Amino acid sequence: MNYLITGASGFVAGHLIEAIFKNDPQALVTAVDLSEPDYYFIGNSVRDSIRFAKVDLLVIDDLIRILEMANPYFIIHLAAFSSVAYSWKKPIDSFKNNLNIFLNLLEAVKQVNPEPRILSVGSSEQYGVVSVDKIPLTETEPPNPISPYAVARVAQEYMASVYVKGFKLDIVTTRSFNHFGPRQDERFVLSSFAKQVAEIKKENRKPVIYVGDLSIVRDFTDVRDVVKAYLSLLNNGISGEIYNVCSGIGRTLKECLYGFIQIAGIECEIKKAEELMRPVDNPIIIGDNTKTKERTGWFPETPFEITLRDTYEYWMSRI
Amino acid sequence: MNYLITGASGFVAGHLIEAIFKNDPQALVTAVDLSEPDYYFIGNSVRDSIRFAKVDLLVIDDLIRILEMANPYFIIHLAAFSSVAYSWKKPIDSFKNNLNIFLNLLEAVKQVNPEPRILSVGSSEQYGVVSVDKIPLTETEPPNPISPYAVARVAQEYMASVYVKGFKLDIVTTRSFNHFGPRQDERFVLSSFAKQVAEIKKENRKPVIYVGDLSIVRDFTDVRDVVKAYLSLLNNGISGEIYNVCSGIGRTLKECLYGFIQIAGIECEIKKAEELMRPVDNPIIIGDNTKTKERTGWFPETPFEITLRDTYEYWMSRI
Numbered sequence: 001m002n003y004l005i006t007g008a009s010g011f012v013a014g015h016l017i018e019a020i021f022k023n024d025p026q027a028l029v030t031a032v033d034l035s036e037p038d039y040y041f042i043g044n045s046v047r048d049s050i051r052f053a054k055v056d057l058l059v060i061d062d063l064i065r066i067l068e069m070a071n072p073y074f075i076i077h078l079a080a081f082s083s084v085a086y087s088w089k090k091p092i093d094s095f096k097n098n099l100n101i102f103l104n105l106l107e108a109v110k111q112v113n114p115e116p117r118i119l120s121v122g123s124s125e126q127y128g129v130v131s132v133d134k135i136p137l138t139e140t141e142p143p144n145p146i147s148p149y150a151v152a153r154v155a156q157e158y159m160a161s162v163y164v165k166g167f168k169l170d171i172v173t174t175r176s177f178n179h180f181g182p183r184q185d186e187r188f189v190l191s192s193f194a195k196q197v198a199e200i201k202k203e204n205r206k207p208v209i210y211v212g213d214l215s216i217v218r219d220f221t222d223v224r225d226v227v228k229a230y231l232s233l234l235n236n237g238i239s240g241e242i243y244n245v246c247s248g249i250g251r252t253l254k255e256c257l258y259g260f261i262q263i264a265g266i267e268c269e270i271k272k273a274e275e276l277m278r279p280v281d282n283p284i285i286i287g288d289n290t291k292t293k294e295r296t297g298w299f300p301e302t303p304f305e306i307t308l309r310d311t312y313e314y315w316m317s318r319i
Numbered sequence: 320m321n322y323l324i325t326g327a328s329g330f331v332a333g334h335l336i337e338a339i340f341k342n343d344p345q346a347l348v349t350a351v352d353l354s355e356p357d358y359y360f361i362g363n364s365v366r367d368s369i370r371f372a373k374v375d376l377l378v379i380d381d382l383i384r385i386l387e388m389a390n391p392y393f394i395i396h397l398a399a400f401s402s403v404a405y406s407w408k409k410p411i412d413s414f415k416n417n418l419n420i421f422l423n424l425l426e427a428v429k430q431v432n433p434e435p436r437i438l439s440v441g442s443s444e445q446y447g448v449v450s451v452d453k454i455p456l457t458e459t460e461p462p463n464p465i466s467p468y469a470v471a472r473v474a475q476e477y478m479a480s481v482y483v484k485g486f487k488l489d490i491v492t493t494r495s496f497n498h499f500g501p502r503q504d505e506r507f508v509l510s511s512f513a514k515q516v517a518e519i520k521k522e523n524r525k526p527v528i529y530v531g532d533l534s535i536v537r538d539f540t541d542v543r544d545v546v547k548a549y550l551s552l553l554n555n556g557i558s559g560e561i562y563n564v565c566s567g568i569g570r571t572l573k574e575c576l577y578g579f580i581q582i583a584g585i586e587c588e589i590k591k592a593e594e595l596m597r598p599v600d601n602p603i604i605i606g607d608n609t610k611t612k613e614r615t616g617w618f619p620e621t622p623f624e625i626t627l628r629d630t631y632e633y634w635m636s637r638i
Contacts, residue, residue, distance in 0.1 A: 060411070088485060092379070092422055099474070100419070103411055142461045145477050146484065155418070155474035158464050159410075165465065166407060 007079030087149035098152035172237035182314035212276030246287030326398030406468035491556035500542035501633035531595030565606030
């Protein structure tokens with residue numbers, strides 16, 4: 001089967017490609033990104049089945065050319081500027097590299113061949129600040145975007161719906177909640193915690209960990225479960241429908257941090273860093289994954305402690 | 320008072336500028352558009368108070384320069400690609416010239432001087448297809464965009480809200496329902512009717528009028544009342560709030576067409592034209608203007624028959 005993956009050099013894409021070849025060793029993957037991926041973790045046996053193409057998704061003609069060459073059956077659109085903080089700093093750039101690239105992809109697919117199924121990855125940020133009685137969040141909850149990033153994601157979802165109904169494209173949409181695991185960039189909170197804990201363990205830093213607000217509650221899923229959800233949705237999701245990808249379990253950041261500390265067996269001081277506090281933030285986000293589970297049979301199978309351990313060990317191997 | 324108007328060569332802008340100088344003969348207007356306006360209908364006494372600047376709103380540096388020069392107190396953002404049909408044909412172009420230009424404007428205002436009050440003009444298209452029990456539509460109704468154009472308008476509204484809350488910009492947002500009057504382009508339905516009726520009256524065409532679905536119900540307001548609503552909202556609206564601009568009265572297109580026929584005193588045949596039928600359309604759209612009226616004291620004061628007559632007479636003078 002032919003897959004085309006945008007944002008192919010990113011954290012999620014690496015895990016997705018591993019999962020694809022595990023399920024389907026005969027797969028052909030066209031990996032599209034601005035910078036070449038380093039798939040050091042992927043076995044040599046399948047390396048020849050991955051073709052990298054450097055494409056700026058803002059240039060639709062390049063996108064059309066690569067679609068003609070790749071002839072994908074599935075398209076997984078992971079390319080995004082997914083930092084909320086960046087979207088506050090550079091709203092125009094963030095918006096273009098979320099919504100405009102997605103619209104270019106849809107137009108290119110429409111023009112080249114409208115048949116491939118597309119996975120449009122959205123975000124729990126679309127829900128915005130919600131009252132506690134709306135928790136856990138179901139897909140019927142109306143959007144309430146409170147950052148430029150979230151506005152782009154909401155527009156992406158609406159645009160997907162318009163292209164399904166108006167142009168008969170085949171698009172399944174997710175609202176993906178927080179995910180983490182090995183190889184995630186340290187700008188993300190749990191990776192930052194794991195790296196700091198590993199540094200202390202290796203005595204590379206003073207035993208002090210810098211944190212933001214530890215009381216906030218998030219719904220974390222192992223990235224390896226997330227990519228399984230994406231493949232299940234490609235195979236079993238209904239075009240035009242929206243699916244939460246989440247664990248359904250809320251955890252405070254404090255609980256996660258102490259999980260890493262316990263695994264490492266270290267003692268340390270925890271200090272608040274002003275620059276890690278956000279001006280506006282959701283105190284609690286937990287999703288309801290019933291619809292996704294019922295449609296696909298998927299469920300988040302990795303115990304939370306395993307993801308903590310694997311993330312910690314990734315950083316131990318890197319330092 | 321200094322005004323900056325984008326989309327200044329358009330139908331609404333002409334009426335807005337007339338209204339501005341009627342209220343405030345000392346006004347200074349910076350008129351921004353891609354093509355120079357022809358304000359033949361505006362008195363010579365105020366012509367020197369209008370400065371035209373050719374600016375492509377997709378080029379933010381030009382926008383910044385003009386904001387620095389104009390130093391506006393009020394900004395009325397009328398620039399848009401407001402055709403739903405065009406957005407189906409050229410979704411990318413339509414989206415850029417609705418959402419991306421708006422985002423550029425907000426960024427430019429933020430960078431130059433965040434003080435001016437901005438009027439962000441939205442559309443009743445944001446409501447999409449609604450069930451009859453939701454009629455008349457209030458501002459609390461969640462969005463349901465069913466065209467690329469409507470998605471851009473919904474994203475515009477969300478982005479306005481993000482810039483009010485996150486960057487303290489001063490933005491009042493409308494959802495403007497159908498409006499018509501003298502000088503409107505004949506691509507719009509009531510102008511098309513008026514022009515055809517006038518042509519028959521002048522014996523410039525066979526007595527046949529081509530129409531789409533005459534049973535649909537829309538909420539029409541005289542454009543001269545619409546621009547009064549805009550000025551009232553600039554003066555009295557609350558930043559971050561959304562206001563319907565509409566008459567609150569639903570009229571079938573059939574009723575409107577027969578209104579023109581009666582004014583002209585002609586006899587004619589009415590023929591359905593397939594190309595004027597839309598694949599998906601709202602059977603009925605009527606807005607609730609209570610919030611706008613209560614906040615501003617504005618109300619739609621022009622009798623419908625007067626707008627019909629003035630529109631007809633405009634076309635009589637043009638043919």
